[in-house]
Amino acid sequence: GNSVTQMEGPVTLSEEAFLTINCTYTATGYPSLFWYVQYPGEGLQLLLKATKADDKGSNKGFEATYRKETTSFHLEKGSVQVSDSAVYFCALKDPGFQKLVFGTGTRLLVSP
Amino acid sequence: ETGVTQSPTHLIKTRGQQVTLRCSSQSGHNTVSWYQQALGQGPQFIFQYYREEENGRGNFPPRFSGLQFPNYSSELNVNALELDDSALYLCASSSLTGTVPNTEAFFGQGTRLTVV
Numbered sequence: 001g002n003s004v005t006q007m008e009g010p011v012t013l014s015e016e017a018f019l020t021i022n023c024t025y026t027a028t029g030y031p032s033l034f035w036y037v038q039y040p041g042e043g044l045q046l047l048l049k050a051t052k053a054d055d056k057g058s059n060k061g062f063e064a065t066y067r068k069e070t071t072s073f074h075l076e077k078g079s080v081q082v083s084d085s086a087v088y089f090c091a092l093k094d095p096g097f098q099k100l101v102f103g104t105g106t107r108l109l110v111s112p
Numbered sequence: 113e114t115g116v117t118q119s120p121t122h123l124i125k126t127r128g129q130q131v132t133l134r135c136s137s138q139s140g141h142n143t144v145s146w147y148q149q150a151l152g153q154g155p156q157f158i159f160q161y162y163r164e165e166e167n168g169r170g171n172f173p174p175r176f177s178g179l180q181f182p183n184y185s186s187e188l189n190v191n192a193l194e195l196d197d198s199a200l201y202l203c204a205s206s207s208l209t210g211t212v213p214n215t216e217a218f219f220g221q222g223t224r225l226t227v228v
Binding site for chain 1: 116118143145147152153154155156157160167168170202204206208216217218219220221222
C-alpha cells in the first residue's frame with residue numbers, strides 16, 4: 001500500500017538556520033504530495049502541495065519539490081524563525097480518492 | 113482559521129462506554145473525513161462521508177461509525193471504547209464533485225479523547 005516516511009525528530013535549530021526535513025513516499029500511480037504543519041494544541045494546516053513531478057510547492061518561505069525519480073518531497077526553508085516551531089507532516093493522496101496518507105511527523109524546535 | 117469546527121475539544125470516557133464527536137464543515141464543502149491521531153503519530157484515515165454516504169473507509173473496526181447530515185456536518189461514533197482509542201480525532205472538510213476534488217482538505221482543531 002501507499003506509505004510516507006519522514007526523518008525522525010526532533011530537529012533542533014537556531015533562528016536563521018537552514019532547514020531540511022526529508023520525506024520519501026511509496027505509491028502506485030501519481031499521487032499528490034503535501035506538507036501539513038501542526039502547532040501545539042491545534043489541528044493541521046496545509047503548508048504547501050505539489051500535484052505532479054517536478055512541481056515546486058511554496059508558502060511562507062517553505063519549499064518542496066516533487067521528485068518522482070527519487071520518490072521524495074523534502075521540505076526546505078532558508079532561514080527558520082522561532083515561530084516555525086511545530087510538527088511537520090508529509091502526506092500523499094491518490095488521485096480519485098480523497099484519503100490522505102501521513103508520515104509520522106517531524107518536530108521542529110527553533111531557539112532564539 | 114479554517115471554518116471547520118469540532119466539539120467537544122476535550123473528552124474523558126471510561127472503557128466500554130460510547131462516544132459521539134461532532135464536526136461542522138466549512139461553508140461550501142460537501143465532504144467530511146475523519147482521522148485518528150495517536151500521540152506522537154501521524155493521522156490515520158478512519159472514513160469519509162460524501163452526500164450523506166460513506167465514501168471510503170480505513171482499517172478501523174465496525175465499532176467506529178459515522179453520519180453525515182443534509183447540512184454536511186458529521187458525527188463520529190465509537191462504541192465499546194478501548195484504552196487504545198485515546199487519541200486526537202481530526203475532522204477535515206473538502207469539496208468533491210463525483211471523484212474530482214474541488215478543494216483540498218481543511219482540518220478542524222480536533223477533539224482530544226481520553227479513555228480511562
